[in-house]
Amino acid sequence: MLSKDFARYFGNIVRKHRKARFFTQEQLAEKSDLAPKMISLIERSQRNPSLNVANSIAQGLSVPLWRLIKDAENLIQEAKANRQ
Numbered sequence: 001m002l003s004k005d006f007a008r009y010f011g012n013i014v015r016k017h018r019k020a021r022f023f024t025q026e027q028l029a030e031k032s033d034l035a036p037k038m039i040s041l042i043e044r045s046q047r048n049p050s051l052n053v054a055n056s057i058a059q060g061l062s063v064p065l066w067r068l069i070k071d072a073e074n075l076i077q078e079a080k081a082n083r084q
Contacts, residue, residue: 007042007048010068010072011043011044011045013071013075014068017061017071018043025039025040025043029060031060032056032057032061033060034056034060039057051065054068
């Protein structure tokens with residue numbers, strides 16, 4: 001699996017958690033101390049976030065970083081299962 005693949009799934013998970021909390025990208029960016037453009041780029045898998053950025057997003061969402069990573073891994077496993 002390429003890191004770009006993981007970035008795509010991670011971005012999907014960030015969007016899912018953000019929408020579940022009814023946050024706009026701007027609100028999440030403010031809570032995460034990041035630029036709104038960065039949230040947008042991550043959700044569209046245009047940027048592969050560093051660990052520090054991913055942790056800031058997790059804190060902004062009030063979830064542990066491991067949860068975001070685990071959810072992304074689960075999506076990858078589902079995608080693999082669907083391909084078989």
